[in-house]
Amino acid sequence: MQSSLTSFIEDNKQFIQQELHSALYQLDIPATLKESMIYSIEVGGKKLRPILLIASYGAYGDDKSSVIAPAIALEMIHTYSLIHDDLPAMDDDSIRRGKPTNHIAFDEATAILAGDALLTFSFEVLACDRHLTDNQKVFLINELSKASGPKGMVAGQLLDIEAENKELTLEQLERVHALKTGELIKFAIKAGAYVGNASTEQLDHLDEFAYYLGLIFQVQDDILDVMGDEEKIGKPVGSDEGNNKSTYPKLLGNKGAIKQKEKYVKLAKDALFQAGADQSFLMSLTDYFSTRDH
């Protein structure tokens, strides 16, 4: 990894953590609820989605203060989805990022409520921001609710649960991932560029870029699940196999999955070039996503 990318990621990770910290610590709410929300926000996440949002903004604009609200709102939505996905009635995971999941550290009722609270609070964060215009807020809230709601992430999670113990085609698998993880990644790319005043044409190309980036993210996740280092990925290797999930390696074999990923990387970079963003950190982040080891 280039050293400039390393520091871009590190600097922005810290920046996002600080902003999340100050947004959550000032909340005057019941202690258990606050602790539970903060626990999952701070439990060692990579903050990849807000970092992508900032990188996308950076390809067009240069005053980072206007992307704080969409960046932290996005991370809150991502975190709520992990809390609810980990619940016993859903994926029933007790470990996430090497730490007890929210309902283990607290209890199920608190975890459900902490998820609901983070989801709802993300819209408050956008609506009461001081840097964005009303017009921008409405655009961002519209996009974020579409990406994370019944047309996006929630639909993906439902299809993912329904797909357990079933053999999916590559096309069906891509649809699940496009909804479950892709929509939020698309929001990251689109929201950043939009606040940076990218043109409609550029936004269209970025939409395509984001689609492939989401798939790259997912193939690599599947690959790490079969070939990764348990300590680095923070969960047991082979857990997808145990859950009877359709994955790229299962559908295409290990080599086929790697080849598929390379195809997506090429398509993503082509779209990035068309969007005039091939000199930005989005370019090196694409390589980073496709080769990450955790």
Added chain:
Amino acid sequence: MQSSLTSFIEDNKQFIQQELHSALYQLDIPATLKESMIYSIEVGGKKLRPILLIASYGAYGDDKSSVIAPAIALEMIHTYSLIHDDLPAMDDDSIRRGKPTNHIAFDEATAILAGDALLTFSFEVLACDRHLTDNQKVFLINELSKASGPKGMVAGQLLDIEAENKELTLEQLERVHALKTGELIKFAIKAGAYVGNASTEQLDHLDEFAYYLGLIFQVQDDILDVMGDEEKIGKPVGSDEGNNKSTYPKLLGNKGAIKQKEKYVKLAKDALFQAGADQSFLMSLTDYFSTRDH
């Protein structure tokens, strides 16, 4: 009940049901998710919150199309909260309004996701409405997220769970209710009047009115739980007692609870008079709320 109030409630209930119907049926989403969302929205609810919102609007404005979005968004939020509250990890209720609760009719995972979907979709409904200005949308989203999130309803639900098997003071009980049910009622009153262009001073008085209306709603709920007709309320009489919940009748006795309700009714009506809305349906709705039998 006056016949004009009866038809106001009936007409607006139908109006809201139609608007919710057309908002949800057009969704192109996975079938189970859609069925589950629609199931809880349509399972015989009274639509009291949106009716209050429309009544509050009617005290100041006269083109109902601009309150459709906040009215249906509010009902979606209310419905999501019922779905999640009924879950086994929360209140563990299997019957609501005389019908199986969402996680019984579907399953727990679907119920969690249907709740998440309704919550998220409510913000999309507001953000993409065609009748409201961006300025109004931002105001309404800000108010709705505050009322329903960690500073409002979610905090109330957490405190309510924590209060089980504990003896609360009247003050503590009022705080729980103000958050758990009061905040959404406040939103109904405030949002309607705001879209109807009520003045800041009028909004302040309505805030006070809504506070007492919320408490009236809750005392009456508690009273019905000990003295109501099982068939009309759609749940077993005495279920609060079984859940070891603090209630007004338990704290003040049955007569004391009725007296407390009458005190709130007087305070609510005073505030309504100050807000210049004492000739509106809000006045008769206050009586309706305090004497309802289900």
